[in-house]
Each structure stands twice: as structure tokens, then as C-alpha cells.
Amino acid sequence: MAKVGVLMPVSMQKAIFSEASRNELEAAAQVKWNPTDVQFSDEEAAAFLQDCEVSIGSWRTPKPTKPILEACPSLKLWEHAAGSVKGFFTDDLRGSDIMIASCAPAIGKTVAEMVLGEMIIGLRRIIPNAQSNQTEFRAPVPNKLYLAASTVGIIGASQVGRYFLQLVRPFGPKVLLYDPYITQEAAAELGATKVDTLMELCEQCDAITMHTPMTDSTRRMMGAEQFQAMKDDAVFINSSRGGCIDEQALIAELEKGRLFAFLDVSDPEPAEMSNPIRTLPNCIYTSHLAGGQSYHIGQQAVEDVKAFLNGAKPKMVVTWDMLDRLA
Numbered sequence: 001m002a003k004v005g006v007l008m009p010v011s012m013q014k015a016i017f018s019e020a021s022r023n024e025l026e027a028a029a030q031v032k033w034n035p036t037d038v039q040f041s042d043e044e045a046a047a048f049l050q051d052c053e054v055s056i057g058s059w060r061t062p063k064p065t066k067p068i069l070e071a072c073p074s075l076k077l078w079e080h081a082a083g084s085v086k087g088f089f090t091d092d093l094r095g096s097d098i099m100i101a102s103c104a105p106a107i108g109k110t111v112a113e114m115v116l117g118e119m120i121i122g123l124r125r126i127i128p129n130a131q132s133n134q135t136e137f138r139a140p141v142p143n144k145l146y147l148a149a150s151t152v153g154i155i156g157a158s159q160v161g162r163y164f165l166q167l168v169r170p171f172g173p174k175v176l177l178y179d180p181y182i183t184q185e186a187a188a189e190l191g192a193t194k195v196d197t198l199m200e201l202c203e204q205c206d207a208i209t210m211h212t213p214m215t216d217s218t219r220r221m222m223g224a225e226q227f228q229a230m231k232d233d234a235v236f237i238n239s240s241r242g243g244c245i246d247e248q249a250l251i252a253e254l255e256k257g258r259l260f261a262f263l264d265v266s267d268p269e270p271a272e273m274s275n276p277i278r279t280l281p282n283c284i285y286t287s288h289l290a291g292g293q294s295y296h297i298g299q300q301a302v303e304d305v306k307a308f309l310n311g312a313k314p315k316m317v318v319t320w321d322m323l324d325r326l327a
């Protein structure tokens, strides 16, 4: 039987593998589970995977770097039980025969669904209304915004961004898309209008959701100028990577009572206990809940590994074309 090494710490294993998918994997292969709840170092991962043909990792495990690959010559598949392919797979993999599969299709759906919920909660001011009614009846906080009457902005026509677009379109908002890598025609086919600058998107939207990878071109792309350009009562959602925004600049606007933010990610992660994003009344911080904690992911990982062991293809095989397309 092929040997499969599961790198994730125990708490993450519990979050993504149901008992049924664990059993399914164990029926198909000889499985070694990381027995600890700490993130392996590269050296520990290399030792753990030494005799394995398949590694199951995620964004909370070491990347498949050259030292790991060289120490583990039997590895043939690296199953990335996560979505973020860009930034995770390093140039060390070029020329290697190892196959990389990603659970992006499963993850994209869970993130998009959470963003949709947050956007509605944010636009409708559900949280401040509920809070102001906890001790006595108060008239609702004025609520002129709902999806059908809003302009929604998406930064990054990524897997997640596209799933979100599919979910939000039936509600009828106007959708603007900022992504320099897609054409106006491609944006129109998705049902959105491409804007040429991020500032245009910030100025026009009632709600903005961010879905870019963490790269040199996206680092802190939402900065002071962009947050200041947003409408006072706009909703800002970031479930991409904490480093894609200037968190201090966002906090400065939130402290003025402007904007309502939902942050699933921070830089570093998790956010310090003293970080105002945890306590500001107009900010909800969910500490990487959007995509990372769902049985769908473990199920897709198991199906991918089983397919691979049976000589078939995992659902999403990552190619250099995909990675090189993104600066």
C-alpha cells in the first residue's frame, strides 16, 4: 500500500477531515498523521515524509522546497489541501517530477459563501443594530444599503473572486472588478465591469472584497489613500492575505467610525490579542475561518489522493502556466 504523510497539525486535521474521509483515506493507503499540534519545521517535515509517496499539506505546513524534495525521493504527489497556489509553490519545484494538486475548487466555494454572508450583514448594519438593541429598544441605525441597490467591488478575478461573483450576481448589484490581468471582455462575460484603477473601485463601491494572492504587486495595495477614498459607510472584506492591505491604515479609518470591515486574515497571523481589529466595534476578525475549516477540503484531498493512486488525475493539478500567469 502507498504511504501518505499528513503534515497538518492535529487541530487542523480535525477541522478538515471528517471521520468518514479519514476512514476512506486509511482504506486506500497507509497513512501517517502528524501526531502533534505544532507546525512542522522543514527538517521535521522532511524526516516525516521520508518514505511517503504522497504528502498532504496546507498553508499551515512547510512548502515543498528543494531540501524536502531531495530528502524524500519517493514523493510523487503533493496534495495542497488549501487554495493559495501562488506564493506557496516555489521555484524549487521547477524541473521536479512531483505532481502538485490543489483543493482550490473546494476552498473557493466556502470562502465565497462566507464573503456573501458578511457583505449582507455589513451592508444591512445587522451588527450595530443588534448591539444597540441589547439593553433597550432603539430605532434601527439608518440602513439604506442592500445588495440589489449597491455597487460591489471585487479585487482579483481569482478562483474565489469568481465563485463570489457567481453567488452575488442573482442579488442584482452592479459589480466592478479590478484585476489588471483580465480583459474588459472577460470581465463582461463574468457579469462585471472592469475598472482600470483601484482608486475608481474604492470611490464607487458600497462593498469591496479582496481576493488577490500575496505577491510583490499586491503587497499593501489597499493603503491609506485607498481606504480614505472609500465611502464612509462602505463595507470592506479581506479574506485573501493580511499583507495585501495596510492594516494600520485601515485601523485609522475604522477608529474614525468610518467603514465596516470583516477581516479573515491578518499580518502576522493570528493577530496579536492587543490588535484593535479584534475589538473595534466596526470590525469583525475571524482568524482564518473562511476556507480553512471545512470537511469539503479534506474530502477533496482524499478524492484527489485516491484518484492519483488509481492512476487518474486529481481535480486541480497545478501547472507552471497557472503560476507564471500571475506576477
Ligand SMILES: NC(=O)C1=CN([C@@H]2O[C@H](COP(=O)(O)OP(=O)(O)OC[C@H]3O[C@@H](n4cnc5c(N)ncnc54)[C@H](O)[C@@H]3O)[C@@H](O)[C@H]2O)C=CC1
Binding pocket: 082, 083, 084, 085, 086, 104, 107, 108, 111, 155, 156, 157, 158, 159, 160, 161, 178, 179, 180, 181, 182, 211, 212, 213, 214, 215, 217, 218, 239, 240, 241, 264, 265, 288, 289, 290, 291, 292, 326, 327
Ligand atoms: N481566508 C481563507 O481561508 C482563504 C484565503 N485564500 C486566499 O485568497 C486569495 C485568492 O485565492 P485564489 O482565489 O486561489 O487566487 P487565484 O490564484 O485563483 O487568483 C489570483 C487572482 O488575483 C489576480 N491578481 C494578481 N495580482 C493582482 C493585482 N496586483 N491586482 C489585482 N488582481 C491581481 C490575478 O489576476 C488572479 O485572477 C489568495 O490570497 C489566497 O491565499 C484562499 C483560500 C482560502
Ligand SMILES: O=C(O)C(=O)CO
Binding pocket: 059, 081, 082, 083, 084, 107, 290, 291, 292, 293
Ligand atoms: O488556501 C488558502 O490560501 C487558505 O488560506 C486556506 O484557507
